[in-house]
Amino acid sequence: MSKKILIIPSWYPNTDNEQVGTFFHEQAQLLNNNGFDIKILFGVEKELGFFEYLKTRLKQICNKDNAVNITYLKQDPQAYAFNIYHYKKWRVKRKLKKSKKSYQLAFNSITEHWQPKLIHGQCGANGGIYAHYLSENTNIPFVIIEHQTFILDYYHKKIQRGIRKAIENASKIGAVSHHQERCILMNNMNCNPDIIWNLMDENKFQIDTNKTNDKFTIATITNPLLIKDSETFFKSLEAFQKICKDDFEAIIIGNDAFNDISKANSSYFESLAKKYNVFDKCKFYPQVSRSEINIYLQRCHVFVSTSIAETYGVAIREAMLCGKPVIATKSGGVEDSITVEIGVLVNIKDAHAIAENLLKIKNKELIFVPEDIRNHIINQSGKDAFIKTMTDFYN
Structure with a gap:
């Protein structure tokens, strides 16, 4: 029973x-x-x-x-x-x-x-x-x-x-x-x-390199809370723009509609993008379904997280399930999953370090294997691992 x-x-x-x-x-x-x-x-x-x-x-x-x-x-x-x-x-x-x-x-x-x-x-x-x-x-x-x-x-x-x-x-x-x-x-x-560790359902997120944009694309999933430090993300885009010779694109998913999704908008992030002169590089998506997140993650070349603190980091690991390398601040929970073989950790608020590593990934000075990134997350907190962990926890 x-x-x-x-x-x-x-x-x-x-x-x-x-x-x-x-x-x-x-x-x-x-x-x-x-x-x-x-x-x-x-x-x-x-x-x-x-x-x-x-x-x-x-x-x-x-x-x-x-x-x-x-x-x-x-x-x-x-x-x-x-x-x-x-x-x-x-x-x-x-x-x-x-x-x-x-x-x-x-x-x-x-x-x-x-x-x-x-x-x-x-x-x-x-x-x-x-x-x-x-x-x-x-x-x-x-x-x-x-x-x-x-x-x-x-x-x-x-x-x-x-x-x-x-x-x-x-x-x-x-x-x-x-x-x-x-x-x-x-x-x-x-x-x-x-x-x-939270469940990371490998069936909901897949590697599909055929859907990756031709233009170098950076993605983030965030919200306006102070703890997410979205401003550092846009600072890093500004710094990257100064050292990158080619065009690039940034996908920003998130809103401030914590209670009523019908009020979702990107106005906060749009104002930051204008402040740091990168508005023309950004595409904003305030309301995205779970299935659509998978599609947007597959389009990017790298995922960036600028949080001051993350208890776990669900969005970061979802990107990793798509085989994407992650540049993340040393915000706590993400450090359990990011190693030098599969991503980059930088100090909190270090926008220039983020920009420099974006350039290294773009120029293939840093190369990561998508399957290794994905398998690392599945082994740690995929479906089978989560069921086993919770079975032990409930007993």
Whole structure:
């Protein structure tokens, strides 16, 4: 009989944004098809003004509108969503208490005929906190895999305490890189994390040199958050333009629509491109499907990441599955996969080092074997490797 696992993600693909948390969905889907019985439970937290909150609560009471649904989240495996409404002026303590109770009610409704043997919180904030709460009330063991940049001071003190209690009481803790493990332990957490590299599905990304552009092409996937340091990317293009005699092209995939993909645009990146006089070299793609990412990656000659910190680096490894060499800053999680045989690591914010290595790759002073790059990632975190790692982690 398949082991029943309830996953509580901190974000998940939904009808408002199909791109957010896609790796959570892909991991759950693979496990559900390979020896596990997986279900997803996710509360959609919404903060309302006073009268809107009263109106919503009255509607809930009159219509008994507290049920979970399978229409909001991406399915396969079965994923249950439910709404959690907060009055926006409530204190964090009250909001957290309300959310915990809402998770318990939703849990009760989906476990009448299906009882998990393990609860898996994806990230301490706040999936791990809710997993811990449910575990305390049901005596079902729970585990946490931490994916986010682990800076406790970012959170309210009440959330900080919740994260610490969850991590220190979990049956097992996973970290998606050695950098992430170090960050967790630097916060004086009483735990011993296992390294659980994210799934990199080799079937979704392929080598196809026939689709590579004739013009030398650089690609990046980013967002406007400070931690991605997009400005250094455009600085590196400016520096490259000064030392490269031939024409080149840059593909920039990304936007700032973290909640609503319909609002996706490239205005932030376009302004940086103009600032550094490389706008005419750039093509911007604010909204790209998973399948389209594969196509754009195959067009490029090299992928560049300029992050200040990466807990893992999904986009970087997707490019590597396409056989593309990567120039990346020493941002943490990427360092587990990039060696001198398959890519280049440079210091954070070193735009000139990026430009110099772009020129070496263009001029074939640096040569990498696409199959070696791809196989390195498959051996580390491809489908078979991920299933084995998670089977051990869940046991």
